[in-house]
Every structure is written in structure tokens, then in C-alpha cells.
Amino acid sequence: MQKKYVIIGGVAGGATTAARLRRIDENAEIIMLEKGEHISYANCGLPYYIGGVIKDRDNLLVQTPESFGGRFNIDVRIFSEVTDIDADSQAITIRDHKTGKEYTENYDKLVLSPGAQPVKPPIQGIDSKNIFTLRNVDDTDRIKAFVDDEKPKSAVVVGAGFIGLEMAENLHQRGINVTVVEAAPQVMNMMDPEMAAILHQHFKEQEVGLYLQDAVKAFRPNGDGLSLMLSSGEILNADFVVLSIGVKPDSHLAQKAGLELGNRGGIVVDEFLQTSKENIYAVGDAIEFPHPLTGESSLAFLAGPANKQGRILADNLVYGHKRKYQGSIGTAIAKVFEMTAATTGLSDKALAQAGVPHQSTIVNGGSHAGYYPGSTNMVLKITFNPEDGKLLGGQVVGYDGVDKRVDMLAAIIKANGDIYDLQEIEHAYAPPFSSAKDPVNQAGYNAENIIKGLFRPLSPYKFHEWNHSDSCLLDVRTPDEHSLNAIEGSINIEVDKLREHLDEIPRDKNLYIFCGVGLRGYVATRILKQHGFEKVYNLSGGLKVYQTAIAEQNNPLKFNSSKDAVPVKEDGVMESIPYISTKMLEVDACGLQCPGPVLKLKEEIAKIGPGDEMQIKASDPGFYNDVASWCNVTGHTLVGRSKKGAEITAVIRKKNEEAKNALSKMPEGIQTIDKGDNKTIIVFSDDLDRALASFVIANGAASMGKKVTMFFTFWGLNVIKKQNKPRTKKGVMDKMFGLMMPGHAGKLPLSNMNMGGIGRTMMKQRMKSKNVDALEVMIDNANRSEVQMIACQMSMDVMGVQGEELIDGVKIGGVANYLEEAEASNLNLFI
Incomplete structure (x- = not known):
């Protein structure tokens, strides 16, 4: 007997069900109803079409109603919305949006x-x-259409899930200044915080704004754009906003029909995908089904599970209830700018919420063999049952090979496998593709070591809670590494000399062991455990993961809502571009894990002479900061550094012993005195270029945690005048001085080629085109960075400047104030 199947909705679940039904039942009557225009499209590709990565819109349309209906002999009706379901009489009411008419249709089996x-x-x-x-x-x-026609320069994406981050990336790809606002403490909330932290730091590299734990309270018109009022009190301006706060099951029709809904709002289905009403089934984003790992109700807003459900359901409709749906473990992946983030199974925090016993370990690994060029770093975390080793979840963040590893983890979890299966999983190996011992294998080995008690892992956040009274931090890296980024209060005994210094290590305290990535820490814990030390813990993931996790997670950039938007950087620091000289030693440290790049740097710089330069490339993410610290400690000059994808390039000039004072080559008009500890700057000039130099140095020093004092005297007072000054009562001489001097920072002349103000205008335009902050912005940044600005009282009296004319935050003082700060400074500039 001919069966009549009616399917409400297309795309992944509905279209797959319809196509499979026809392939296994040529005689069935199949009707597909879609309230919109499109029945089968690549919804996961939508952000990439907006970003211009996918050029042709037609490539998004997997099937048109005509092609789908013609190939599969299906009655496809678009602009047809089902408004009511009568489960008892097995009939539905349909509204035709083209004609406005309503009609009914009967069914044998209904698919939602x-x-x-x-x-x-x-x-x-x-x-x-x-x-x-x-x-x-x-x-x-x-x-x-908005992006193409209006050519906006700034956007805010509200929500930092998969779609939100993909939208942020693709708008950024279009040259739009992007800010992401997320109410949660992290992006990609399905991941653990230390893994998401890697992405947060990547936002800074991409100059994309990020406001975490901050929600939008209101949207307000602002010219042609919008102002977003955040719960923190911050105000963001943008030309447009994309909401990606999340999605919820579209289950209103099912609820109206009396179908059972779950506690997450989805349509409850059984293992055969049947709803609570006979002859009504459901697939896709709207269904709620027990999670395979916890048994709790769960949703899966993913195209992969929807496609699989469609095929299973079609078979059950034709052949009877024989194929069981096992549920989704939530395997997902996203490209986040130049990085990739993926997850499968459940995170630590999800398992804790479900009350499931678990343990985890973090591995730093390479995308392929380190000795083969192009290897990039990835961080891999697995979560498992500490009793039987069952694998419960996995997360991977990196540049290359992330998809391969998360698929390996997902295969084990779906097969109800354990960490021993991870050790034995067989992967294709050759140096360009993997390592003989893949990071996934290594994660399995680590997990076994934890289960057997060979070491106890310590999460970055637990490690950060250490205190002197009951704990001791033991850094087992080399002394050179320790000098670069030591943790205050830690003691340094490198792992290879640990056995010689056992009597220096306290036995009555918790020993928190750490190294760069965790491997040497594990070796150290084994040595100490076998020499009678009991309370020994190893920092999971090493300093690389720890420092990322405890760093500032927000990136509070602000952009203007105008066609001329430029970033307002909180610290005012512009990163330099590496200078490439003709005579240069080139060193490749890509593929080396910490401390490999720094050791390579130390080894290779010995081969060049004083004043010569070397260019080194590395793929270890920590090297970007390490190279700066190394140069600071050793006295060599970091000429510049850049980052493209996973590859970091740095240029270092070897120090010249005869020129120990690196400041001896200051531009004309700048003198230095070497005296004490902090930084002081006397600003005497009101030339625009010299004022810029003073604030670049001040903001740079402040960003390094230095206390900075700027003393403005005589002509320098013009730099810190308000643009909109209040009316003040002045004498004739004071008024004359006021007329002859620049009114505020925006009116300052150039020291050379001012040309009656034309040069100043050209300089400002040049700075704007190169994304260099205007002087007014630099002054504002200095204020936010708590740079102390002092106006000389004596100079104010002489120049006829009153306190009300100066910008907010300026302190009025005398020479004693300056000398007090100068005594505590090791750098004193006169500009």
C-alpha cells in the first residue's frame, strides 16, 4: 500500500529524510513543506559567504526546490507554513504565504x-x-548587502559561540574593525577556560576587541550607527551589530500539537526518533535526546547529527523500528581567525555539573614531526574516568591538524573506548603529517600515568592558588629560562641536576613542579617521588598553558562608529615590524617546543659579531614574548618581531660592548641621564613630533609596568591644554601669550616642515593611514595607564596658563615634585 509521508522543514534533517525515503521507497507519496524559499542550503557556510571566502552565492544552495523535487519526485512546497497539527485525525493545516490561503493535508507519517x-x-x-x-x-x-553597500568600518558581534566567532573572523576578513561581547567568562562555553584562554590571547594578536563577562543592557542610535551600553558601564560604538547570543529549539508547533517537550525546550524523541504521538517523528536541531555519556537530556545544534538522524529515520519509517539513534557527543570545530578550536564529548565543567567523576591532562604537541619544516604547536586536553579510564571528552586548539586529532578522540568516545585505546589508536605517520608518537597517543600515556599514581596533575588555576605557608614552587627549567619569566617565589633547580640538590627541597610542603610544557615536570616528579617526596604535583600543560590561562582575558579595544574608524588601543603601543638587513644570519627554530627556540637563539647568536643581526623563526607561541624577555635580560636588541599564522619571526641585533648605553643614539633634541629606577620625562617642547615621541615612550614604559612621570614645563604646557577650555579671567600679557601659543594638542606645529600648518595636517593624515594613534589618543591612553603628568607651577605663571585650562588628570607641582620622582628613576629624558 502506498504510504504518504509529510515532512515539515528542509535543510539537513528534513531534506536528508526525504531523499533517503525516495531512494528506498519509489512508490511513496512524499510532500516537503518549507515556510521559506530555500529547502537545502549550506548553513554552516553562510559566514564565509559574507566574508568573501565563498564567492558564489549559488554554491551555498545544495539543492533548489526544482532540482530536488525533479530528481527525487518529491512534492516540494515553499512559502508553505504549517500552522496546526491534529494528531488524532492525522492532518495538518497549511498557510500558503503567496496566496494567503489555508488548506489541510492528511498524512500516514509526519516528520518534524x-x-x-x-x-x-x-x-x-x-x-x-x-x-x-x-x-x-x-x-x-x-x-x-549591508556590508557591500554601506561599507561599514566597525561591527560588534554579541555572543561568542561557534557562529559568533565565525562571523567575527569573516567580518575581520572584510577589513571591518570587530569587537566581540560575551556575557560568559570565556568564548566557546563548551570548552574549559584554560583552552578558551588560548583563543582570547589570539584576539589580541588579531587586534579584535573582546569584552568577557559583560552583557548588553541597551542599544541606542548613534548617527548612522549604534551605541551599545554594557553592564560594566562601558559604551561601545559600531556601524552595525550581529546578534549571536544563541539558538533555541523551534518547538512551538510541536507544543501546540501536544507533543512532549523536554526540560531544555526540545521535542522529546525515543531511540527510533518517534515523538510522544504515534506516527509523528522529529529530527534535527529541535529534538531533545539523552546524552550518550551522562544520560541527561541534551540538544545538538549541529548539521552532522541532523543528517545522520534523517537517514536513520527514513529507514525506520520504511522498514520498521530497527535502527536506533545513539545520540550526539557534540563533536564540533571552528576556525577562529588563524587558529582552529575543536571539542568532542564533555568538558571538565560539564562533567562536574553532571556529577560524573573525572580527571584530565593537557598535552602540548606538534602538528607533525618537529624536525620536518612547518610544524606548529597545538594544545590537546582529554578528560577521562579515573577508575576505568573511559574517555569522556577532548579539546584541541592549534593551527594545523586539529581536525585530525579531534576526530580520533571522537571515534574513541563514540565507541565507548578508553585511554588505553588512545595509546593504541593507529594513525598514518610520516614526518610531514604526524609524529611516530602522536599527541593523541601521548595524552593516553599521560592519563595512564595519572591513573597509576605516577604523578598528580595540577590545573593552571589550582597552581595559581599556591601560598608560601604550605607549598613550594619548583622550576625545573634551565637557569636561562628561569631568568626570562620566573614566577615570584619559585626556586630553580633544573631537572638534569635535581638529584644533586635533593637536600635543598623541603619535604614538609606541597611541591608544585613546573616547566615549559609539562614533560620535564613529569620527569622531575618521578625523580622526587622515588626519593621519598610524597606531596608532589606537576603543572598540567606547563607554563605555556598556565601563563595563557592567568593572563588578562579581555582585549578592550574600542572602535569608532564611522567610515574613518581606527582602533583606540588601551596601551597605545604599536608593535614594530622586523627590519631585514642584507647581512643577516637566518635561523629556523620552527617545530621546536619550549625551551628549544630560546636555546637555539642563545646558541646561534654566538656565531655572529657585535652589531650583526640574526633573523629567527619559531612556531612555539610562547616565543613571541620569550624573545623580548631574552633580549631584555641579555642586553641584545630586539629590532622587531611579527607573527603570521603560527610562525613568529624576530630580528635580534647582537649587543656591542662598546655601546652599553642603548640610548646614546637618541634623536637630536632628546638627552638622557642614567640615575635610578622608574622613568621620568621632561617635556619642554610643544612640537607635535617631539610630543608624540614623549608619549610613545611614556605609554611603552607604562605598558611594561613601570611608574612613569611626565613633567611639562614652559612650551610643553601647550601639549596638555584642553581643547574646549573654560573662559578664564586673564591680564593683557597673559592673553597675548595665549594668542601666540598653540591652543591645545591638536594645534601643535611640527619641528621641521611645518609649512604654516600644512606639514602638521600631512603628518596627521600619514599617521592615520598607518594606524598610528593621534596625539590626543596617546594622551588619553597615558591617563588610563596612570602615567603621572605634572605641570610646572612656575612655568604656568610665566606663560599665563591657568589650571582650569589643563586636561583632567594633570597635577600641578613644582621642581621638588619632579626631583623626587627623578631620584627614583633610572631613565630621565629631556624632550
């Missing part, structure tokens, strides 16, 4: 594939123009 809908909370102004959501092709067309 309504998908999910974006969460749109009741925030003031959320319906303002220039606020978009992204869920389907129509949404994509609207955003793409």
Missing part, C-alpha cells in the same frame, strides 16, 4: 524538522536598524 531559532532577549533597542541575526540565507543576504 523545524530547526532552531535565534535567541533575541528583550534588550532595549534590540529592534533598531543595523542589528542582524544569522540563521538562514535571507539573513545572510541582508548582512552581505
